[in-house]
Amino acid sequence: MKDLESISDVMADIGRRARIASQTLAFASADSKRAALMAAADAVSAHRDEIIAANARDLEFGREKGLSAAMMDRLMLDGSRIESIVEGLRAVAGQDDPVGQVLAEWDRPSGLHISRVRTPLGVIGVIYESRPNVTADAGALCLKSGNAVILRGGSESFHSSQAIYACLVEGLRAAGLPEDAIQLVPTRDRAAVTELLTMTDSVDVIVPRGGKGLVGLVQREARVPVFAHLEGIVHIYLDKAADPQKALDVVLNAKTRRTGICGAAECLLVHEEIAEDLGRSVIEALIDAGVEVHAEGSLAGIDGTTPATETDWGREYLDMVIAARTVPDIDAAIAHIRRYGSNHTDCIVTEDEAAVARFFERLDSAILMHNASTQFADGGEFGMGAEIGIATGKMHARGPVGAEQLTSFKYLVRGNGTVRP
Amino acid sequence: MKDLESISDVMADIGRRARIASQTLAFASADSKRAALMAAADAVSAHRDEIIAANARDLEFGREKGLSAAMMDRLMLDGSRIESIVEGLRAVAGQDDPVGQVLAEWDRPSGLHISRVRTPLGVIGVIYESRPNVTADAGALCLKSGNAVILRGGSESFHSSQAIYACLVEGLRAAGLPEDAIQLVPTRDRAAVTELLTMTDSVDVIVPRGGKGLVGLVQREARVPVFAHLEGIVHIYLDKAADPQKALDVVLNAKTRRTGICGAAECLLVHEEIAEDLGRSVIEALIDAGVEVHAEGSLAGIDGTTPATETDWGREYLDMVIAARTVPDIDAAIAHIRRYGSNHTDCIVTEDEAAVARFFERLDSAILMHNASTQFADGGEFGMGAEIGIATGKMHARGPVGAEQLTSFKYLVRGNGTVRP
Numbered sequence: 032m033k034d035l036e037s038i039s040d041v042m043a044d045i046g047r048r049a050r051i052a053s054q055t056l057a058f059a060s061a062d063s064k065r066a067a068l069m070a071a072a073d074a075v076s077a078h079r080d081e082i083i084a085a086n087a088r089d090l091e092f093g094r095e096k097g098l099s100a101a102m103m104d105r106l107m108l109d110g111s112r113i114e115s116i117v118e119g120l121r122a123v124a125g126q127d128d129p130v131g132q133v134l135a136e137w138d139r140p141s142g143l144h145i146s147r148v149r150t151p152l153g154v155i156g157v158i159y160e161s162r163p164n165v166t167a168d169a170g171a172l173c174l175k176s177g178n179a180v181i182l183r184g185g186s187e188s189f190h191s192s193q194a195i196y197a198c199l200v201e202g203l204r205a206a207g208l209p210e211d212a213i214q215l216v217p218t219r220d221r222a223a224v225t226e227l228l229t230m231t232d233s234v235d236v237i238v239p240r241g242g243k244g245l246v247g248l249v250q251r252e253a254r255v256p257v258f259a260h261l262e263g264i265v266h267i268y269l270d271k272a273a274d275p276q277k278a279l280d281v282v283l284n285a286k287t288r289r290t291g292i293c294g295a296a297e298c299l300l301v302h303e304e305i306a307e308d309l310g311r312s313v314i315e316a317l318i319d320a321g322v323e324v325h326a327e328g329s330l331a332g333i334d335g336t337t338p339a340t341e342t343d344w345g346r347e348y349l350d351m352v353i354a355a356r357t358v359p360d361i362d363a364a365i366a367h368i369r370r371y372g373s374n375h376t377d378c379i380v381t382e383d384e385a386a387v388a389r390f391f392e393r394l395d396s397a398i399l400m401h402n403a404s405t406q407f408a409d410g411g412e413f414g415m416g417a418e419i420g421i422a423t424g425k426m427h428a429r430g431p432v433g434a435e436q437l438t439s440f441k442y443l444v445r446g447n448g449t450v451r452p
Numbered sequence: 453m454k455d456l457e458s459i460s461d462v463m464a465d466i467g468r469r470a471r472i473a474s475q476t477l478a479f480a481s482a483d484s485k486r487a488a489l490m491a492a493a494d495a496v497s498a499h500r501d502e503i504i505a506a507n508a509r510d511l512e513f514g515r516e517k518g519l520s521a522a523m524m525d526r527l528m529l530d531g532s533r534i535e536s537i538v539e540g541l542r543a544v545a546g547q548d549d550p551v552g553q554v555l556a557e558w559d560r561p562s563g564l565h566i567s568r569v570r571t572p573l574g575v576i577g578v579i580y581e582s583r584p585n586v587t588a589d590a591g592a593l594c595l596k597s598g599n600a601v602i603l604r605g606g607s608e609s610f611h612s613s614q615a616i617y618a619c620l621v622e623g624l625r626a627a628g629l630p631e632d633a634i635q636l637v638p639t640r641d642r643a644a645v646t647e648l649l650t651m652t653d654s655v656d657v658i659v660p661r662g663g664k665g666l667v668g669l670v671q672r673e674a675r676v677p678v679f680a681h682l683e684g685i686v687h688i689y690l691d692k693a694a695d696p697q698k699a700l701d702v703v704l705n706a707k708t709r710r711t712g713i714c715g716a717a718e719c720l721l722v723h724e725e726i727a728e729d730l731g732r733s734v735i736e737a738l739i740d741a742g743v744e745v746h747a748e749g750s751l752a753g754i755d756g757t758t759p760a761t762e763t764d765w766g767r768e769y770l771d772m773v774i775a776a777r778t779v780p781d782i783d784a785a786i787a788h789i790r791r792y793g794s795n796h797t798d799c800i801v802t803e804d805e806a807a808v809a810r811f812f813e814r815l816d817s818a819i820l821m822h823n824a825s826t827q828f829a830d831g832g833e834f835g836m837g838a839e840i841g842i843a844t845g846k847m848h849a850r851g852p853v854g855a856e857q858l859t860s861f862k863y864l865v866r867g868n869g870t871v872r873p
Contacts, residue, residue, distance in 0.1 A: 054790075058813045139835055143824055150816055152846055235846060256677070258846050277869030284871035286698040369475075391864050392479045395571055403564055403867025412872065413863070414560055423654060425573055425860040426677050427848040442834070443812050446824025448698030450705035451833065 038218060045181055045214050046233030049154045052211035053179035057151050061128035063206045068124035068171055072117045075167065078198055079113050085194035092186050098161075101291070105161045106187055116167045116195065119417060123171040126416045129435045130177040144445045147254035151177030151437045153235040156227045157419065158183045158249060160241035163191035168197045169238070170213045172419045176437035181210050181234065183227055185241070186219040198327030228253040238420050238432070243254030243347070258432050260267025260397075260423040262347045264373040265405045268364040268390070270381030271302040275309050277402050279379045282313050284404040285378070287320050291349050293421060294376055298344065299355040302362045306330060306357045309416065314355060327356040346372035361386050365393050372396060374423045376408040397423050397430040459639060466602055466635050467654030474600035475631035478572050482549035484627045489545035489592055493538045494624025496588065497506055500534050506615035507584065514608050519582075519608060522712070526582045527608055537588045537616065540838060544592040547837045550856045551598040555627045565866045570859045572598030574656040577648045578840065579604045579670060581662035584612035590659070591620045591634045593840045597858035599631050602655065604648055606662070607640040648675040659841050659853070664768070679853050681818075683768045683846040684714030684796040686826045689785040689811070691802030692723040696730050698823050699801045703734050705825040706799065708741050712770050713843060715797050715829030719765065720776040721785045727778045735776060750775040766792035782807055786814050793817060795844045797829040809835035818844050818851040 075082065084099050086108040093103055129149050138147035155178045157169040166182055173180035184192035196215040198426035203210050216223045221416045228237060228249060237257045239249040246261050267285055269278050285296035301310035306329050314324050318335040325343045336355070343354040344367070361379075368377050378400040379390040387401045410418025410431030418431040428436035489748055496503065505530040514524055550570050557567035576599045578590040594601035605613035617636040624631050637644045649658060649670060657680045660670040667682050688706055690699050706717035721732040727750050735745050739756040746764045747757035757776075764775040765788070779785045782800075789798050799821040800811040808822045819829050829852070831839025836854030843849045849857035 047686055054814075057816065137835060139833065141828065143828060143833075145834060151844075158793065175820045209826045274869065280871050281867075288872055304652050311765065387866075393475075395478065395862060398863045398865060400865040401867065403865055403870040404872050406872040407564060407865065407867075412560065412562065412564075413566060414558060417558070425571075429860055431862045441816060442851045443829065444819060444821040444824055445808075446702075446822065446828075448695065448701045449824040449828070450701050451709055451827040 038220055038222045039226055041184060041218065042216070042223055042230065045216065046154070046230045047405045048211040049179040049181050049214060050233045050302055052209040053151065053153050055177055056177050056212050057130070058172070059177060061130075062231050063208055064128065064174055064177070065124045067174060067202040067206035068120050068209050069202070070205035071167075071171070072124065074198035074201040075113060075120065076117050076248055078194065078269045079110070079426050082113060082191065082194040083191035085109060088162045088190045088353040089163075089188055096187070098187065102161055102187070106163065106191070108163060108191055112164065116164050119164070119168055120171050122416050123175050123434070125135055126175060126434060127276035128175065129438050134440055141451070142446060142449045146443045147421055148443060150441050152437055152439050154181065154233055155437060156181045156183065156234045156237045156255070158224055158237065158241075158245065160185040160237045160238075160245060161187045163195060165186040165240050166192045166215070167199065168417055169240070169419050170196070172434050173437060174212060174415055176434040177271050178437055181214050181216065181227060183216040183224060189219055199420035225252065228255070228348065231304060233257055235256040236384075240420055256426070257426045258420060258424070260293060260373065260375050260421050261294070262373045263375040263408070264298065264345055264347050264371060265296045265375060265408075266300060266368045266372055266377045267296050267405065268300040268358070268361070268368070268377070268379045269302060269305065269309060269313065270361060270379055270383060270386050271304045272386060273305065273309060273380040274382050274402070275312070277307055281378065281402060283316060283320060285406055286317060286322055286353050287351070288404070290351055290405050292406065294405045295349065296353060296378075296405050297347055298371070299353055300358050300367055301355065302329065302361070302364075303359055305327070310357065317353060321351055323352040325352065325354045329357055330355050361389055365390065368394055368396075375421065376400065376405045378403065378405050380433045397421070459641055459643045460647055462639065463637070463644055463651065466637065467575070467651045470600040470602055470635060471654045473630040474572065474574050476630050477595075477598050477600055477633050478551070478599065480629055482551075482580045483664060484629055485549065485598070488623040488627035489541050490597060490631050491626035492588075492592070492620045493541035493545065495619035495622040496534060496541065496616060497538050498519045499615065500531070503534060503612065503615040504529060506611035509611045510584075510609050517606065517608070523582055523608070527584065527612070529584060529612055531586065537585050540585070541588055543837050544596050544855070547596060547855060549596065550859050562872070563867060563870045567864045568861050569864060572861050573860050575600045575602065575654055576858060577602045577604065577651075577655045577658045577676070579645055579648065579658065579660045579662075579666065581606040581666060582608045583661075584609040586661050587613040587616040587636070587766070588620065589838055590661070590840050591617070593838055593855050594703070594858060595633060597855040600804055600857055602635050602637065602648065604637040604645060610640055617656060620820040620828055646673065649676070652676055663839055671751070673709065677848070679841060679843040679845070679849045681714060681727050681794065681796050681842050684716070684829070685719065685766055685768050685794040686717045686791060686796060687721060687789045687793055687798045688717050688826065689721040689779070689789070689798075689800045690723060690726065690730060690734065691782060691800055691804060691807050692725045693804035693807060694726065694730060694801040695803050695823075699730055699734055700737055702799065702801055702825050704737060704741060706827055707738060707743055707774050708772065709825070709827045711772055713827065715826045716770065717774060717799075717826050718768055719792070720774055721779050721788055722751065722776065723782070723785075723860045724750070724778040726782055731778065738774060741771055744773045746775045750778055751776050782810055786811065790819075791817055795828045796842065797821065799824065799826050806816060818842070838852055
């Protein structure tokens with residue numbers, strides 16, 4: 032499978048088989064999909080030792096390749112991580128089936144009865160990096176939503192993903208569903224990604240899961256729609272009417288709970304009237320917590336800060352670093368976020384309802400928060416059970432993408448020999 | 453404005469102004485949008501003579517250019533057509549405002565209250581052919597949904613569209629809304645279309661309105677999402693349990709009421725068990741009504757039919773012509789529609805509920821009908837008030853596209869200093 036032609040053939044065949052499977056899956060019963068996911072969970076549990084052995088091969092390959100400690104950690108599977116894969120599969124199995132749900136129905140004066148019902152999208156392509164658990168999460172959400180899926184895992188997690196994938200196929204087989212409903216690209220060759228991005232006949236949506244490099248590549252090269260966010264440049268605006276304790280709690284949690292996730296805060300905007308008191312105490316608390324603060328204006332006078340430069344605005348650190356500046360009013364905060372934000376998640380801390388309304392109305396991030404940590408930007412925390420990713424585009428899916436967001440709809444119209452005058 | 457560079461500059465400027473206007477429009481009040489549409493309706497009514505004079509210049513240009521009678525008819529405006537433009541504007545004004553509607557809201561155990569509210573998409577580009585009324589319809593629906601719009605009318609209707617457009621601007625001005633909310637491309641040069649299709653920074657969606665040539669061009673060349681249907685290859689399946697009278701009524705209406713619209717029937721599939729009786733009488737009725745029937749199998753034996761060839765399947769005649777064939781069972785009908793259909797509108801005529809369920813479940817057209825004329829495939833008939841087009845894609849908008857379908861949503865999350873453990 033070294034030459035391009037054979038990879039192109041392999042991918043075209045995978046695409047054809049996915050399209051055919053998707054036609055059966057579209058009307059697979061809720062029970063059969065649930066049974067497949069429960070059986071897959073049992074299989075992961077039963078094959079736990081094989082999965083850990085496969086993961087050991089990946090870890091060895093990673094060490095030879097000189098992967099960073101963070102990458103190695105993302106790659107690693109142990110008993111508790113396998114247990115959470117099992118729980119994740121069971122959680123998705125237990126969710127309501129979105130397919131066939133009646134979204135709306137109404138009668139018309141013509142005598143027609145019209146209903147709008149959920150349908151699967153068709154075939155989803157998922158391209159991810161080192162985390163092998165995405166194999167299970169993405170496979171499960173696509174199956175739940177009646178979509179066929181083509182998984183393309185990172186080359187680092189090749190063996191781990193294969194081992195988990197084998198369990199998903201066991202589940203499909205146990206439930207009598209087409210095995211091609213979930214396919215894993217069987218090669219590490221990058222050319223397979225290029226193919227997948229341009230298979231407009233057999234792929235309906237691509238979901239990339241990974242760093243900015245991967246997502247940017249997918250967004251540039253895909254010829255099919257993409258559900259993704261390139262960056263989470265998350266802002267918190269401390270309004271002049273902010274409650275001091277809430278401000279401290281929210282900013283500290285939003286920045287430091289986990290710095291590597293897309294909902295982590297990257298920039299603090301402080302109303303200038305409170306810069307000297309609340310602004311100072313929040314920044315001092317951040318510094319005490321080990322955060323490097325790149326500050327501008329009067330905030331730059333606080334001991335322990337580093338002066339901010341133009342490159343600090345609109346920057347996603349994904350680390351214990353935050354940018355901070357003062358703004359003369361809420362409109363300046365809104366203007367800053369419009370200019371430098373990434374439409375992912377932005378937050379206002381205030382006790383002033385009019386300020387909340389203005390912030391909520393005039394900004395158009397996928398998620399806008401009031402007095403809450405931006406680390407809640409997550410499908411699980413939203414109550415969706417699981418997510419395949421978070422989308423910042425405005426078309427179709429937006430915000431956390433769960434099973435429901437992987438569906439479309441069709442109109443069913445019933446008459447009684449009804450004709451149009 | 454002859455050289456490419458200046459058109460590119462003109463379009464970039466239009467795009468920038470649309471994007472800026474869209475930010476204000478996104479939170480314009482329902483009242484101001486309603487007032488703008490009512491004032492625009494009054495202006496069209498008041499400037500009726502100027503519009504008819506402008507239209508006369510277009511008609512003269514059309515005659516010189518040798519446009520077909522059908523094209524000339526689409527282009528022509530008279531008192532009653534202007535009256536229906538006025539009524540259309542008032543109808544859209546009277547609809548509920550979709551922006552800000554709460555689509556769902558729920559509480560989480562974390563203490564968060566999450567709501568999902570409708571937002572405009574941003575900037576819509578509309579590219580259309582000869583019908584000047586699209587200027588008013590598309591402008592009104594985009595304004596209602598809080599979107600800025602860039603209109604690019606056909607060169608044939610250049611002066612008529614300008615005159616109607618002037619009335620829309622009068623309405624915006626009267627309501628104190630930004631005039632850039634609705635812009636009309638001020639040149640007939642085709643290069644403006646090419647520009648519009650690739651303005652990914654300033655255009656969020658393109659809606660083409662016109663024939664297959666225009667829509668195909670837009671789908672091929674657009675670098676932004678497109679809401680459209682290329683063809684309406686509409687099928688009617690007469691099941692063995694069809695009621696004869698309903699079959700006759702539905703087929704005749706679906707084929708002959710208007711042959712040039714996308715919901716007109718193009719292919720009749722007849723269960724072989726009823727081919728000799730009901731099939732024959734439906735086809736004889738079609739022939740009596742002046743329809744040319746391209747028939748296959750036993751249906752080809754009916755007097756007055758022409759033998760069908762392979763090119764008749766999947767063909768959109770948009771004329772008094774229909775293809776007809778027998779099928780051994782409902783699954784063969786479904787297979788034929790999957791292979792040759794265009795996912796627009798397809799219909800089953802039967803009294804057998806199990807057959808309806810199978811047809812509705814196993815096909816994935818945007819609109820599926822039972823015992824109803826396919827000519828009901830229309831936003832107005834669906835109760836949407838008006839439509840900007842019909843989409844057959846599965847992403848975002850599907851079926852008739854009204855104001856509601858021109859929106860996205862955002863999540864608003866309220867806490868009380870809530871942090872994530």
